[in-house]
Amino acid sequence: MQLNQIAPPDMRERLIAVGAQLKGVSLGRSGVSIPESTAFLLQPEIAIKGAADAFMTPGEFAHIHAIWDASLHMNLPRQVLEKVFAANWGEKHPAAGYFGFPPNIAMIYGPRDEDEFRTVATLLTISHAYASGGRLPE
Template sequence: MSLTAISRPDQSWPQRPGPRPRTTTVNPHEQLDQNAPHDLQDRLVSQVLTLPGVMLGESWISVPGSRAFLLDASVSKGGPEAFFGPTTEFAHIHPAHDGSLHAKLPAADAEKIMAAGWGEPHPMAARHGPPINNVMLYGPRDEAELATLLAILRRSYDFGLGSVEA
């Protein structure tokens, strides 16, 4: 599966099967059950790193042990709403015991992704009201979910590139 070939320009998302996982309602925002197997987490990271201009680094905003997906400054043309803080971090994956992610997404995509059951607003984002574009994405439980999460992360990447409108 090549992440560079994954795209959902129609912005439609399949429904995530089953109930939503339990999560914390305060910082740190964590997924408490239905956690992603470690091998799927590693494959997700490897696939995201195949995107041009993406590097792995420490998260500016998340808990220790989180891995941040950073855009090289030469390709990061998205607005400040596409990144966490004063960095080019467009998404991060939490430590292996958790396996959930946070991603910056265009608000319209974020709404559809959350409505389809793939994530929820970050507790701090929810306090500030719409538009919400800081989304917790639940870790993938199987191959099909991995493919959907890679497509969602591709949207986040495109948002960081500036090729998707806020």
């Protein structure tokens, strides 16, 4: 949970819109987060093409927390996680690698301005590409 420097509500809504427009994605309730979170769920026929460690629960590659938090949990490829952590865009999820969760779950901080929004939206699209077997950035 993000405790301070919370993203404005419109940034949260815009991130939800970005995720909803990704191929094969529907919005729903997270299988691992609070009910007020919004999960990004990938259709099974597309999810089968993704990496095995790209999901928190079947089809759920990311979710955005409630309006009072607006951070995201998402699964990312290891090489991207290293860059995210080095740039202080997020941190390793405490359950990563435990309780049946893959080790590559991160908490990504909610964006507070347009530059941060672009970065977080890009990370969401990378998480989607990883989950759908799409091309990842170099």
